Amino acid sequence: MRSLPNILVTGTPGVGKTTTCTQLVSLASQSSPPLDLKHVSINDIVKERSCHTGYDEELQTLIVDDDKLMDEVEKEIADGDGAGGFIIDWHSTAGFAVRWVDLVVVLRCDETSVLYDRLASRGYRDEKVQENMDAEIFGVVSEEAKEGWGEVEDGRVVELKSVQAEDIEENAERILLWVKNWVKDHGSKTNGE
Numbered sequence: 279m280r281s282l283p284n285i286l287v288t289g290t291p292g293v294g295k296t297t298t299c300t301q302l303v304s305l306a307s308q309s310s311p312p313l314d315l316k317h318v319s320i321n322d323i324v325k326e327r328s329c330h331t332g333y334d335e336e337l338q339t340l341i342v343d344d345d346k347l348m349d350e351v352e353k354e355i356a357d358g359d360g361a362g363g364f365i366i367d368w369h370s371t372a373g374f375a376v377r378w379v380d381l382v383v384v385l386r387c388d389e390t391s392v393l394y395d396r397l398a399s400r401g402y403r404d405e406k407v408q409e410n411m412d413a414e415i416f417g418v419v420s421e422e423a424k425e426g427w428g429e430v431e432d433g434r435v436v437e438l439k440s441v442q443a444e445d446i447e448e449n450a451e452r453i454l455l456w457v458k459n460w461v462k463d464h465g466s467k468t469n470g471e
Contacts, residue, residue: 279464280359280361280363280380280464281361281362281363281461282313282314282315282361282363282460282461283363283380283381283457283461284355284358284362284363284364284366284381285364285379285380285382285383285453285457286366286368286374286379286382287299287366287368287383287385287453288368288371288382288383288384288385288419288423289385289386289387289414289440290369290418291369291400292387292396292397292400292410293385293386293414294385294440294445294449295367295368295369295385297446298383298440298449298450299317299319299367301446301447301450302315302317302454303315303316303317303365305454309454309458313454313457314363315365315457316363316364316365317367318351318354318355318365318366320367320368321367321368323347323350323351324340325340327346327350328346329342329346329347329350330342331343336403337403337405337406337409339406344372348374351378352375352378355378357375358375358378358379362380366379369419370419370422371423371427374426376427380460381435381456381460382423382426382427382435382436383436384419384420384423384437384438385438385440386440387414387439387441390411390414393410393411394411397410420435420437423435436456438452
């Protein structure tokens with residue numbers, strides 16, 4: 279049994295996943311008692327461990343080898359059987375075993391002008407910007423998460439607004455509170471009582 283939960287922070291590119299994860303890990307390390315959460319950037323794993331089969335020029339992205347990627351993720355998080363505390367940062371829930379993740383946080387940016395500006399500032403081509411805007415508008419990542427982990431009402435999937443800078447801090451604080459409650463609720467199981 280994990281002593282800390284594993285959390286998948288997901289959403290379309292530009293919604294603030296990496297910033298939220300970084301803020302969450304920082305807050306957790308400063309909490310009392312400190313919680314040892316570890317940020318796992320799937321983008322970094324794709325690049326550093328060659329979990330791709332090439333580059334798509336039109337979409338300006340690596341072509342991910344999903345099987346190899348999930349093998350590497352499984353190694354990284356000890357197949358979900360280790361101590362836990364992994365904050366996984368990726369734009370999709372596809373491929374993740376439900377047993378690996380205790381909470382899926384879907385960040386949403388419903389103000390399309392804000393998301394457009396974020397994507398354009400990354401130097402993305404118009405096609406890539408439009409693809410990501412469409413995915414956000416139609417809630418593609420949210421629907422994918424619900425299909426894998428159940429409806430939002432089941433408590434395993436949470437949608438959080440991520441538009442303004444204040445949203446990121448509030449979201450990190452909210453997730454940290456969820457982690458602390460998870461630890462409290464699972465304490466007797468992890469302590470062997």
